[in-house]
Amino acid sequence: MANIKSQKKRNLQNERAHERNKGTRSQLKTEAKKARAAIATGDESMTEQVRATNRLVDKAASTGVLNKKTAARRKSRLAKSAAKSAAS
Numbered sequence: 001m002a003n004i005k006s007q008k009k010r011n012l013q014n015e016r017a018h019e020r021n022k023g024t025r026s027q028l029k030t031e032a033k034k035a036r037a038a039i040a041t042g043d044e045s046m047t048e049q050v051r052a053t054n055r056l057v058d059k060a061a062s063t064g065v066l067n068k069k070t071a072a073r074r075k076s077r078l079a080k081s082a083a084k085s086a087a088s
Contacts (some may be wrong), residue, residue: 021065028066031056035078037086050082 002008013014035053038046061071 024060024063024065028053028056028060032074034079035079039078039081042085046082046085050078053078 002011002083031049031053035046035049038049043049057071057074059064061068067072
């Protein structure tokens with residue numbers, strides 16, 4: 001445990017941020033799972049689902065929940081699999 005006052009405060013801030021980000025990360029995983037399911041079934045709402053997931057990924061990246069490059073990679077993979085599914 002920290003003895004320095006500023007470090008104690010920083011630990012509390014990190015804890016609060018962790019709790020805040022946990023919900024966002026959970027929501028991201030859920031939406032990504034929905035998008036992958038829509039892609040796998042070839043559902044007509046696939047593009048809408050991918051678009052909604054991309055919107056959430058962008059939002060998470062802008063608030064600092066996800067790294068910018070991680071967000072780009074996730075979006076790219078979703079788009080690639082959606083395009084592959086649409087082509088076949």
